[in-house]
Amino acid sequence: MTRHLPVILFLLPLGLAICLPLIGIRRREWCRPLAIGVLAAMVPVSFANLAGVLQNGTIHYDFGGWAAPVGIEWVADGLASVMTVTLSLVGLVCITFLSSVLFPYLGSRIVPFYTLVLLLIASLTGMVFAGDLFNLFVFLEVSALCAYALVGLAGGKALVAGFRYLILGTFGASLYLLGVGYLYAETGTLNMADLAQRVPPLVGSKAIAVGVLFMFIGLGIKMALVPLHGWLPDAYTYAPDRVSPMLASLVTKVALYGWIRIMFWVLGAHAVVYQIPILFLVGVLGAVAALVGAFLALSQTEIKRMFAYGGLSHIGLVLVGISLGNQTGFVGGVFYLLNDAVMQAGLFFWAGAIIHLYGVRTIEDLVRLQGGAGWMSGALVVIALSMIGIPPTGGFFGKWYIILGAVEAQNYLAIVAVLIATLLTLAYFLKLFEKVFRDRSAQQPPLMREVPLAVRIALGATSVGVIVLGVMSDHIVSFLLKNALPPGL
Amino acid sequence: MFELIGGWLQRPNYVAFVLLFLWGIYIMVTRYNLVKKLIGMYLMQTSVIFFLVTTSAKRGATVPILLSTTEIIQPEAYANPLPHVLTLTAIVVGVATLGVSLALADAIYKKYGSLDEEEILKRME
Numbered sequence: 290m291t292r293h294l295p296v297i298l299f300l301l302p303l304g305l306a307i308c309l310p311l312i313g314i315r316r317r318e319w320c321r322p323l324a325i326g327v328l329a330a331m332v333p334v335s336f337a338n339l340a341g342v343l344q345n346g347t348i349h350y351d352f353g354g355w356a357a358p359v360g361i362e363w364v365a366d367g368l369a370s371v372m373t374v375t376l377s378l379v380g381l382v383c384i385t386f387l388s389s390v391l392f393p394y395l396g397s398r399i400v401p402f403y404t405l406v407l408l409l410i411a412s413l414t415g416m417v418f419a420g421d422l423f424n425l426f427v428f429l430e431v432s433a434l435c436a437y438a439l440v441g442l443a444g445g446k447a448l449v450a451g452f453r454y455l456i457l458g459t460f461g462a463s464l465y466l467l468g469v470g471y472l473y474a475e476t477g478t479l480n481m482a483d484l485a486q487r488v489p490p491l492v493g494s495k496a497i498a499v500g501v502l503f504m505f506i507g508l509g510i511k512m513a514l515v516p517l518h519g520w521l522p523d524a525y526t527y528a529p530d531r532v533s534p535m536l537a538s539l540v541t542k543v544a545l546y547g548w549i550r551i552m553f554w555v556l557g558a559h560a561v562v563y564q565i566p567i568l569f570l571v572g573v574l575g576a577v578a579a580l581v582g583a584f585l586a587l588s589q590t591e592i593k594r595m596f597a598y599g600g601l602s603h604i605g606l607v608l609v610g611i612s613l614g615n616q617t618g619f620v621g622g623v624f625y626l627l628n629d630a631v632m633q634a635g636l637f638f639w640a641g642a643i644i645h646l647y648g649v650r651t652i653e654d655l656v657r658l659q660g661g662a663g664w665m666s667g668a669l670v671v672i673a674l675s676m677i678g679i680p681p682t683g684g685f686f687g688k689w690y691i692i693l694g695a696v697e698a699q700n701y702l703a704i705v706a707v708l709i710a711t712l713l714t715l716a717y718f719l720k721l722f723e724k725v726f727r728d729r730s731a732q733q734p735p736l737m738r739e740v741p742l743a744v745r746i747a748l749g750a751t752s753v754g755v756i757v758l759g760v761m762s763d764h765i766v767s768f769l770l771k772n773a774l775p776p777g778l
Numbered sequence: 779m780f781e782l783i784g785g786w787l788q789r790p791n792y793v794a795f796v797l798l799f800l801w802g803i804y805i806m807v808t809r810y811n812l813v814k815k816l817i818g819m820y821l822m823q824t825s826v827i828f829f830l831v832t833t834s835a836k837r838g839a840t841v842p843i844l845l846s847t848t849e850i851i852q853p854e855a856y857a858n859p860l861p862h863v864l865t866l867t868a869i870v871v872g873v874a875t876l877g878v879s880l881a882l883a884d885a886i887y888k889k890y891g892s893l894d895e896e897e898i899l900k901r902m903e
Contacts (some may be wrong), residue, residue, distance in 0.1 A: 423864055423867070426871075427867060427871065430871045430874075430875070434874055434875060434878050437878055437879075437882065438878055438881075441881075441882050441885065444885070444889065445889060446902055448882055448885050448886045448889060449886060449898060449899075449902065451882055452812065452879070452882045452883065452886060455875070455878065455879050455882060456806060456815060456819060456879075459819050459823065459875050459879075460803070460806070460819070460822070462871075462875075463822050463823050463826050466826050466830075466868060467799075467826050467829065469864075470826065470829055470830050470833065470861075470864075473833070473860075473861070473864075474833045479860075
C-alpha cells in the first residue's frame with residue numbers, strides 16, 4: 290500500500306480536477322468544500338508517504354509495470370517526500386485563503402477556477418516525484434499553463450502580464466526540452482538515475498555541456514533567477530490577490546526543486562564542465578540574485594511588487610546554500626527553500642488581505658493601518674522577522690546553516706552576500722514598519738471591520754509555521770542530513 | 779572553416795533546426811503584434827520538435843513492431859520510437875500552450891481594442 294502513496298497523492302487533486310467541471314454543472318457551491326477537502330486529504334497522505342519512505346527506503350514506482358530505464362519512473366525519496374509534505378500543507382492553507390469571503394464572488398467562473406488550482410497542485414506533485422527528465426517537462430508545462438491562466442484571471446493589466454509570462458515561460462520550456470533532446474541524443478536515456486550513471490564520463494562533451502546549459506536557462510526562466518526574472522514582478526503584482534500566494538510560494542519553488550534534482554542527482558555534486566565547477570557558477574548566480582532581488586525590492590513602492598522582488602532574492606539565497614558543495618550548505622539551502630515557501634505564502638496573504646480590508650496597495654497608503662488591526666500587524670511582524678532572519682523563526686536557522694556551510698567551505702564571499710541580502714531585507718521591511726507603526730498622520734476606518742476567518746487561519750498558520758520551523762529546525766535539519774542528501778556530497 | 783561549413787552542409791536538418799529556432803526567437807522579440815509573437819513562439823516550439831525527430835531519423839529503417847514472436851530482433855533495422863513519442867507529447871503541450879495564449883490574446887483585444895503591444899501599453903496607463 291505505501292508503494293502507491295505517491296501516485297495517490299497525485300491522483301487526489303487530479304481526479305477532482307477532472308470531475309469538478311461535471312459536478313459544477315449542477316452544484317456550483319460544492320466546488321469550494323470539495324477542493325478544500327481534497328487538499329486536506331493530501332496532508333495525511335503526504336505524511337504517510339514520508340513515514341513509509343523513512344521506514345522502507347526510497348520508493349521507485351514504475352508506471353505500467355515497465356522497469357526503470359525503459360519505463361517512466363517516479364522516485365519518492367526523502368527530499369521528494371519532504372517537499373510534498375510542504376506542498377500539501379502550504380497548498381491547503383493557500384486554498385483556504387483563496388476561498389475567503391474577502392474576495393469578490395466569482396459566479397460561474399468558480400468551477401474553472403478551482404479546476405485550475407487543483408490541476409496546478411497535481412502537476413506540482415508530479416514534478417516533485419518525476420524521475421524522468423521528460424516527465425518533469427510535461428508537469429512543468431502543465432503547472433505553467435495553469436499559472437498563466439490563473440494570472441490572467443484578474444483581467445485588465447493581469448492579462449498583459451500573463452501573456453508576457455506565457456511567452457517567456459514557453460521560451461524557457463522550449464529551451465528545457467531542447468536540452469533534454471541533447472542529453473537524450475548523447476546518452477540514449479531520459480531516466481535520471483540512469484543518466485547519473487552515463488553523464489559523468491561524458492561531461493566534457495559539447496552536447497552535454499550545451500544541453501545542460503539549455504536546461505538550466507529554461508528552468509532559470511521558470512523559477513525567475515535574476516537575469517531571467519522579467520516576467521515575475523508584473524505577473525505576481527497583477528495576478529488576482531487570492532492566487533498570488535499560491536503562485537509565489539509554490540510554482541517557482543518547485544521549479545527550483547527541479548533544478549536541484551538535475552544538478553545533484555543527474556550531473557553529480559562535483560561536476561566540472563570546461564574547467565568550470567558548476568557549483569561555483571550556481572553560487573555566483575545565486576549571490577547575484579540574492580543581492581539584486583533585495584536591492585530592487587528596496588526601491589519598490591507597491592507592496593505586492595516589493596514582496597515579489599523579495600522572493601527573487603530568496604531564490605538566490607537557496608542557490609548560494611546548495612552551491613557550497615558540503616552537506617551543511619546543501620541542507621541549509623533546502624531548509625531555507627521550505628521556509629521560503631511558507632514565508633512567501635504568508636507575505637502574499639498579508640498583501641492580499643490588506644488590499645481588500647483597507648484598500649492599501651502602496652507603502653504610502655499603509656498609514657491607514659494605524660498599527661491597529663492585531664491580526665494584520667502581528668502576522669506581518671512574525672513573517673518579517675523570518676524574512677529578515679531573526680531567531681526563533683525559520684528564516685534565521687536557514688541562513689544560519691547556509692553561513693555555517695560557507696564557513697566550512699571557506700567561501701567568505703557567500704557569507705558577505707548572505708549578510709548584505711539580510712541587511713537589504715531588513716531595510717525594506719523597516720520601510721513597511723515605519724508606515725505601519727510610526728506614521729500616525731492619517732486616520733481612516735477599515736473597509737471591513739472583521740478580519741474574515743479564512744484570512745485569520747491563513748495568516749495564523751503561516752506565522753505559527755515559520756516559528757515551528759524555527760523551533761524544530763534542529764530536528765528538521767538532522768532529518769534532512771540523514772535522509773535527503775544527494776549521492777556523493 | 780571550409781571543413782566546418784562542409785560539415786554543416788552534410789547535416790541540413792540541423793541547420794534548418796537552428797535557422798527555424800533563431801527565426802522564431804527573432805519574430806518573438808521584434809514584432810509588436812501579439813499574434814505575430816505567438817507565431818514566432820510556435821515556430822520555435824516546432825523547431826525543437828523537428829530537432830527531436832531528426833535525431834531519431836535512420837535511412838532504410840522501419841517501424842519497431844515485431845510481426846511474430848519468432849522473428850529475430852535486429853535493432854539496426856528499426857527507427858528509434860522514443861523521440862517520436864516525445865514529439866507527440868511535445869506537440870500536445872504546444873497546442874495547449876497555443877490555446878491558452880490565443881485565449882489571453884483574445885481577452886487582451888476585447889479589453890484594450892488592440893493587439894499592438896505599444897498601443898496596449900499606452901492604453902494601460
